[in-house]
Amino acid sequence: MQNVKIVVTGPFNAGKTQFIRSISEIDVVNTERKITSQPEKIKESTTVAMDFGRITVDDDLILYLFGTPGQKRFDFMWEILSEGMLGFVVMVDSSRPETFREARRILETFRAYAPTPYIVAANKQDREDSWDVEDMRVALRLDPEVKLLPCVATDKEKVKSVLLELLYGILAGME
């Protein structure tokens, strides 16, 4: 049995857990805790160690989706989670530009861990105050060749599109 993994990372409250939940065949195993610190209290609970979801491909292959904790104080976990990953998805909340710089920092950190393909998902595109994807590209300082896709983590089809684009990128990198 072969296990492969894709890491879903991004700033706090970017929608990582929801992204995995939308596509995982098992209930996402998560380690959420109630939030006690005030600045982070824009949602009731958050991931403190990791989430993981699973997609069984066939008898011989399982894809695991690992979600990283978004808060900076847990970033010691990132390196462990990134070990041997196939690629990674950086989730960014399109309606919270104050998190773009943090998203950029996380992206750079993961690129330093492993030279694997990645994709940026502009999440929460269904919100009225979300930024245009191309405006986000400039704000996030992404090169034109970096894939940046609109996403709504609650919509399974959108989540599939993001994962497929990442896998196409991985495949193209093998040519």
Added chain:
Amino acid sequence: MALRGNLRDITIVQILNIINLAKKTGALVIKTSNDQSQIIFREGKLIFAKMGAEDNGLPAILQRGKKISHNQARLLKEKAGNMTDKQLGLLLINAGYVSQKDVLECLQDYYLSVVRRYFNWVEGEFAFEQNVLPPPDKIPVKIDLENLIMEGSRRMKEWEHLQEEIPSLEMAVRFADRPGSNLRNLTLSLEEWRVVKYVNPKNTLRQIARATNLNDLEIRKVIYSLLEAGIIELIRPDGTRFEKIPSILSTKSKEEQRSLVTRLIDRIRSI
């Protein structure tokens, strides 16, 4: 869609880049703790700018551009009455006091100066309001943003360089045991003196910045110059480097890799 946020997260250069690339028309309103400005663009070009309560009438702008004297500006303001800038500009040009080129250059310089002030700002709410145009009594110009973006990028590089040198304001500084400069010949600026007063391993740079009323950029500039002069040393936390970890695919042949990824693609498509 919304283009709003804080200069803490998105720099003015990035905003200008977005406006330029998307050829946006509208007003960028920036609110800081002290002021509020309005910078207006038409199809990605800067056409007007206004800084808070600052006098942005034509006489004041011509005076700043040294085309008229202070007294002339005062007289013009008194005599112009209810004349608009457009009417006043025409009157001055027709009377031969200034040329059309003078007026346009002064306006361009002023509008550019308003934008440049934000190159060093690291805090301030902004919002882009689509399709807002300047008041009809004002004289719009047409300034390409490319040069401004390049100038801003250079300044941002300086900022990034400072951030690389001083990555965190949670670090502290102490006086160097062996100063790199001859202290007798050293001349410090007023800001440097103010910072030097607080050099102590117990004070973080953020605390010093707060005590001296300097923003993130200013404190980094001062600390960097003191570091360069060899007067102080940063007390850095231990840096850690990460070793690169090979992907699981690196242990497989090309064909096996392709097969594995193709199976993943087929499976996700089928969900």
